[in-house]
Amino acid sequence: MTRQLQLAYAFKRPRTAVPGMAMLDPSVTAMRVHPGDLDLYMHVNNGVYLQMMDIARTNLLADLGAIGALAERSWYPVLAASTMTYRRSLKLWDRFEITSRVLGWDARVVYLEQVFTRGGERCARGVVAARFLSRSGDRIPGHDVAAAFDPDAVAPGLPDDVRAWADAVGVAHRS
Template structure:
């Protein structure tokens, strides 16, 4: 529940935009494991990782100054698919970082990678296929969102082959 409140606060009062930030530049969110993040085995619950990823993606958008731009058009982000691979546990009070970066996009979705690190240790990595919708429920082409957030950004970088295979496997890739 506390991460849901943290997400609500990150949306209602986003952190300040980073001047000159581009869509392909990574965004780093620093967090600490809270008691409410833990499961009965005393490590972060797998579902909480997804909530933490929500907070980090919200901070990524805030770094770009995206909230006002998106709101002016009535666009908002949704997750179409996500997956997480866990390598190490996070436990109570540990500090860690989530680095969020855009890997690329196709006609329908923007593909992001979110990497959890604790110091030099790689903890987990998630992939997210995100869409943008208009208030009337219509899909907004990913290219339109990227252009809005970073007019200088051209074509999408080529997606890594493992991300392309994942996008096909979870049926979010452009057909």
């Protein structure tokens, strides 16, 4: 529940936009492991990683100054797919960072990478495919989302592993 409250706060009272931040620039969110984040094995529960990623993605939107742009357009993000890899456990009171960055987009979704690090050492990596919808139910193409947040952004080629994953789970744009 504490991470849900933190997400609500990050959305309702977003941090200040970073001047000059471009769509493909990384956003860093610092966090600390709380008792409610732990599972019975005394490390962060796998589901909590996803909640932490929600907060970090909201901070990325805030850093881009995109929260207001979303509200003006009546758009909101939803996840179409996600995948995680874990290397090292996060334990009670550990301080860590989540670095979130847009990897690219296609006609359907925007792809992001979110890397958890503690003391400069990678603990976990998440890749997500985010779809944007309008309140009227329309799907917003990834290139329209990118243009709304950063008119100068040019879609980079996706890393091979992300492209293969997107094809395998069926979220990639099909021509």
